Amino acid sequence: MARELRLYQLRHHRRLSTGGAAKLLSHMLHLFKGTGAVRHSLAVDGLRLQGELFFVGSGSPYEYAILDSSVYWGMSVQEATAVAREAVFRATYRDAYSGNNVDL
Incomplete structure (x- = not known):
């Protein structure tokens, strides 16, 4: 590259x-x-992570608290949407660079 x-x-x-x-x-x-079938996340700083789920951005440390305790395989779209909304809301509340609203 x-x-x-x-x-x-x-x-x-x-x-x-x-x-x-x-x-x-x-x-x-x-x-x-x-x-x-291997998934990777490539970060801006060159970090490469291998896994199934990735949460990225400056607010991701705040998202992990919600997502780690709430996400499971086989969630319905409604359940996943509710968890995502809560995670992004928490990130925007705690992280100054994440904005201040959630649009789904």
């Missing part, structure tokens, strides 16, 4: 936007679609 971003910068005399970099990564990873 770093090589591709540098090549873009050399070719176009400017840096690729964040959205463009995300699209480039999406195209690069598309080649591996369907090759395995």
Whole structure:
């Protein structure tokens, strides 16, 4: 990825936007679609996590408290929506960078 971003910068005399970099990564990873059932989360700082569920963002430490105690496999859409609403609400209440409302 770093090589591709540098090549873009050399070719176009400017840096690729964040959205463009995300699209480039999406195209690069598309080649591996369907090759395995392992899920990964890629963070902005380069951290790669492997697992089934991921909660990301500056408010995620506050979300974990709700989600770890409430999420289970086989939840209905209504149950999952209620838990997600509560988790995001708690994050927005405690984390200054998470905004101040929940839209579902």
